[in-house]
Amino acid sequence: MDFPLFHLDLLGNRWLIAIIAITHVLINHGLAVGMMPLIAAMEWYGHRSQDARWDRLAYRILFVCFLITTTIGALTGVGIWFSVSLVNPYSIASLIRVFFWAWFAEWLVFITEVCLILAYTLTWKNWSTRGGKWKVRHIRLGFALALFSWITMAIIVAILGFMMDPGNWLTDHSFWIGVMNPLYLPQLAFRTPLAAAMAGIIAMFLVLFYTQRGDAFRYDALRAVSLWTLAFAPLVIIAGWWYYTSVPGAMKENLGVSLGTLEFADWQERFLQIAAATVITILLVVQFAIFRPKLLPRIALVIPFLSILWMTGHFERVREFIRKPYIIGRYMYANGIRVDDYALLQRDGVLKYATYSNPLSEAELAGIPDGLSEPERSAHLRAIQQGKDVFMITCSRCHSGHGSNSISGHLQRMFGDQPWTPDLTASYIENMHYAQPYMPPFPGSKAELRLLGRYLEHLQNNKAPIPGAQSVGVVVNRNLSTRTATHDH
Amino acid sequence: MNELPIPREIPLPQPAPEPVLVGVLIVFFLMHIVFVNLMVGGALLTLWYQLRGLKEKRYDDLAYAIASTITVNKSIAVVLGVGPLLAINTLYTVYFYSANALTGIFWISVIPLVTLAFLLTYLHKYLWRQMEPFKELHIGIAVVVCILFLFIPLIFLTNINLMLFPEHWDRVKGFFSALALPNVLPRYAHFILACPAMTGLLMVWLFRRKERRNSTVAGFKRDDLVRMGYRWAFWPTSVQFLVGPVVLMTLPRTQEVSHAAMAVFGIATVVALAMAHLMFTEIRRAGEAIGRSFGAICMMMLTVVALMGTGRHLYREAAVAPHRELVRAKTEQYMQAVDEARQQSARDQQSGGEAK
Known part of the structure; x- marks a missing residue:
């Protein structure tokens, strides 16, 4: 509280953070964490079946991801730092004191991730032309990139978990307390298939964009990506349920047991409904893409996509909610005062x-x-x-x-x-x-x-x-x- | 009248011994700034050669070769900036965040501005061939990229300068008044001149190896390209010998003169002179021989950069140290008051409970 106070009266300080953070989460989940394994899998399948059309499609999708993740994706990541340190310097300064090394490690993984995406994209054509061992090496590069994208998310989720943690760190200021937070695993389990399903929907959209109507390959590609999405969608609902049932325990520590849980129960209820509706929409569209790919209009893909955005947004808000009235569980209130x-x-x-x-x-x-x-x-x-x-x-x-x-x-x-x-x-x-x-x-x-x-x-x-x-x-x-x-x- | 603010620190210990954090700050910041130099310099040189390419096609191809390097350099520049940001957040919490808040709108606009610059850079590079028929538009994009890349460092410099002078904080009303503080513009000139110089060395590195395929641009001989690179490195570096002393002279006086900082800057200047001399020798070398001293020049450049970074840190410490002591005392006093009030409150509650 002892800083000059940056203040946005019309937009509101929290919206500044929210706009930047939500954009970042969507790009990170949909185009990096979920998409990189899908692209590497496509490249692998193209190589195994010796079908260059898979390779071309995978490269085109990667190129879109490359353009967006290395610009808007990377900068909104830095933007979260910038905006949080403007709006709530006390809390971010305290968190950095505790989590410096976690963030430092995350940064090293992030450097690796950026180098890998640069290498993966920029060597694609060259290494593919050389063929043989080089192609195999390139596919491995893709899976390595997928792994590192996931690790950056896994580390950050630990820090988010820490912020919600009801006070354990008051006795033990450590990163591992964040990891051992009861909400860590459910949250990670939820975000992982969410990212994969989101990537699947975006990839289906790009397939329609990059292939011609009537081309048999278009339908093969749609079916394959649909199967990918189909595999992950049910996990979203299972992990969502796990998360949903883990929250009240964590909540109790922050709030008075009997107080105000009504409003929160509403939120939670709605989250579960949205998650169920989203998964059902995804399943419907995916069935369509598998069995009647010729009839699938582009507009149909917009619905599950918007539905996922809605669910992700709601999920993040519930997560923010759990923390209140604190910004760091039982150490600092949301007003930045210890x-x-x-x-x-x-x-x-x-x-x-x-x-x-x-x-x-x-x-x-x-x-x-x-x-x-x-x-x-x-x-x-x-x-x-x-x-x-x-x-x-x-x-x-x-x-x-x-x-x-x-x-x-x-x-x-x-x-x-x-x-x-x-x-x-x-x-x-x-x-x-x-x-x-x-x-x-x-x-x-x-x-x-x-x-x-x-x-x-x-x-x-x-x-x-x-x-x-x-x-x-x-x-x-x-x-x-x-x-x-x-x-x- | 200026009032010196003495705010309180965050009452949590530093996450690592100070020298470790300082090491992270200096080493990674210098790596970051070298790539920023390459990114900004790359954009400027691309525009320059693209303009020359309007008359001679081969310069357009050279512009394309330089534009291709920005893609990697800009991504590395951003990612390498995060570590130093973490370190400066912990080492200079009070100073850095206060400066950020005082120039808040411009500070946060760094994010959309850099994003826009990057997207335009991609557009410019990946649609190079397709935009042949719309050359003016294509060059227009390069101009916008250059303007953005020239403006963004000014925001950073203004902040990093403002944070050193708490005595000015109550006079600052937004970015432009912080920009008007002494020393911002000379430091900016110092930085901008380094951009073509660094990119010149990158050109030498790119075109030096004659045996590699594609290491030259059609219409140019290898030694012409290498010489061009050295010229970009040499002339701006020569101007630095004028700008450098201005930067030094406009640095606000610290309470105690940091002799160590001055000594480091002095050694850096001597090494830089030797480096400039070697660059000039290289420019005058003929055909095959040019490029022979490239390794030595790079080592000297790295030394200069490292010394400048160290000198700058010593100066910053000298500028902030007395104020930091006041902050430390204030924080201690405050924390004592907090403890005392908590004890009193506990006693009150106890006696209240007993009374009931």
Whole structure:
């Protein structure tokens, strides 16, 4: 919490991470982890049956994957780092301290993966022309690439597992605690066939794109890829069920046992329904591709593909959900404040220890009541400035002012158009974590709760987006115990 | 008036002894930057030769040969950047993240900008033949790639510069005001000049081996190509002898002058002079003899790069060290307050429980 605060008020900070991360997951699962073994298998089959058409098709599909994974895929991977360190530097900095070597090892595997995909793609034509031993070597390269793609995923899932782990690491700060997390294996078991099935659907689409209608090979290829997809689809549902049944145990540790599980049960229920619907859609389309390949329109493949996207998105959201109200199980809350800091901050207030203040923009000053005398006006401004700082420190990592997941939206839903007086909002926020177990308790002092209330009251009359440090900069608090508002500077 | 912020550190120990992390940072960062040089320089030289190719076809083929190297170089450049990013995150947590946040929009735009540049690079390379009839459009793509590749390093440099000067943080309002801090532009010029120089050496490496098939471009003799490579390496390197001192002079004063850093920069300059001399000798060598000193030149270049990297680290440490002490003290004080408050809270709860 002691950094200049980057903030996106319209998009919302979490959406920045979500857009980048979900794009990365889709490309990683669909075009790398799942697709590389399929391509290597195709190349192998073409070599075994001495049919060059398989080889050509495999190369074309690989080329598409190569173009996308080495650009959007690689950069969104780095983008996750960039966005997380902008939005929640406290949590990522803490995670890196614990997981440096896991990430370092993952990085070495990633370097290997990149070198392998470069080698696999760029030597394809040359080594194929040389034939014989070279071709066999090339096919092995393909399977090695598939293996390394899977290993990078397996390591990252361990770190994700750690973030959900309910507190074991408090006694043992190690990577292996992440791996031994009860959700690790179910999660990995779910992602693996998901990636393969996703790749199958994308490959079917590319087969239709790269072959001609009426060409017998088109139907052979469709059937083969369909069988691949058919083999993995049931595993998605089995592993999904395993994951689904493992979650409540892990959840209990984070949340109060009887609290708020209703909303979560809804989520879980929906996940299972979506997973079942997705698998059924895949099975239907695949049956069609096997038995009536000539009648399969391209558009039919879009449905299982979208369905998989929906399921993956939902899966990731459930995973995020399990963690709450923490960002690192029982060590740090989603607001980036350590559990251990609460006693101090609730006693003395968060402002006392804040290095920076977040200046109000001109637009944010609109809506101040008329008819105040000069001293009243500056006292009012000071309260709003301090209230904004409380908001920025304690709420802004997840909530915006008026944009996505906005605090004003939540208040509007709860209190409507009645005035959001500090009494009303402060007393709600003080006890909110009992009613909403996904919310962290308010970390500041009683006085700050009132300041926050004053600021929320101001937000009812001022719809200006809240700027982040990236546009208005920061003000350094001169004396941390007696704070001065920005306007005094 | 500037106010010096003294934020708190993350209260968790470093994951490895500091020298190990510093080693990771310096070694892998230099590897990363060499490939970035090759990528940016490759794009610039491709455009240059493609423009010359409008009049003489053989230059267009040369442009294609250089463009083909970017595919591999750019992927390696990105992947090698991740390790140093990890290391800088742990070693300079407070500094790096603060600078990132203050220039946030530009910092995060690195991701879409690099992605776009890479996609355009592929488009430019893989549709080279198909785009023959639309030469202006094809060259237009190369221009956009060059602009992107020239702009992105400026974002990195601005950040890496801003992080060293906490005393300026309260004045910075977004990327452009951070860009205006002294030293950013000279360092940028220093970096940009290194790009054609490194790519020149890559050209020498590509075309030097006469016995290998396809190691030459139609219409050029081997020694012409090697000489061209050396020229690209030599002239920008010569300009560095002017830009380098400007970089050094515009470096903000550290509280304690780092004599070690200055000594390292001094040795690097001497080695660079010897290297430039050798490059010049090579340019003047005739026919078969050219390329003989390539190995020596590469070793000297690596030495210069390693020394520059080391000097830069020593300077960075000297710039940050006093502030880091203040941060350390502040963190310690804060953690004591946390402990004391937790004990008090535990006592309060206990006495509350007893009272009940």
